[in-house]
Amino acid sequence: MTRPVALDNVLHQDLRVAFRHGAEFGDGANQILIFPTEFEAVQREFPILFREEPDAGLQAVALTGLDRDENLFFDGTRWTSRYVPALQQRGPFSIGIPTDGEPDEGPTVHVDLDDPRVGTAEGDLLFLPQGGATPYLEHVSRVLGRIHGGLGAATPVYALFQELGLLEANVIEVTLHDAQRYRIEGFQMLSRERLEALDMAGVERLHRANLLGLAHLVAASLGNISALIDRKNASAPR
Incomplete structure (x- = not known):
């Protein structure tokens, strides 16, 4: 709750928040929901895949592990990657959107007072003595802004990728050094071959939407699958 x-x-x-990661906060998942506003940072570390959700439609995820509840970029207390997906950076904070009948003052920062990281003595203050935001709260606000912008951008971005036929269902087949095999399916990937074969009209549509470079980054992110396999091999007992 x-x-x-x-x-x-x-x-x-005087409210303090002790920001920390943990499996209980979702950091141990093998796929993390991400947004177009962070694709540039995500693609440097993780494969970007797409999955169809019954209620939410097409969603993008960063693949972080091969087994269920396995994040190969998380050691139990901290992320070992250079970038942490925005949803896991936000901690106990969320975006408040005015509802009907409320004054429209734009999105606001909310905090979950029931979160165990909130109200601890060792935490960081959110406000300066004069009332301004501390650097920590400013960071949280930037992260929430990235999420808010990503939520608005996701549907039209993914719809254009689909309309141009750039996404294809594919299967990732992995064999580890101990001969253990994985077959990861149920995802769509942005095909580099389809992107490179796009006609001029399609390229122009991506360019006008400022998505041509982003599409190439998503396609390039699939090269991170080999790094994911290396991490899995390194974590396996010998």
């Missing part, structure tokens, strides 16, 4: 409330620099002047 969560109890998110809007942050207030008076009510929460």
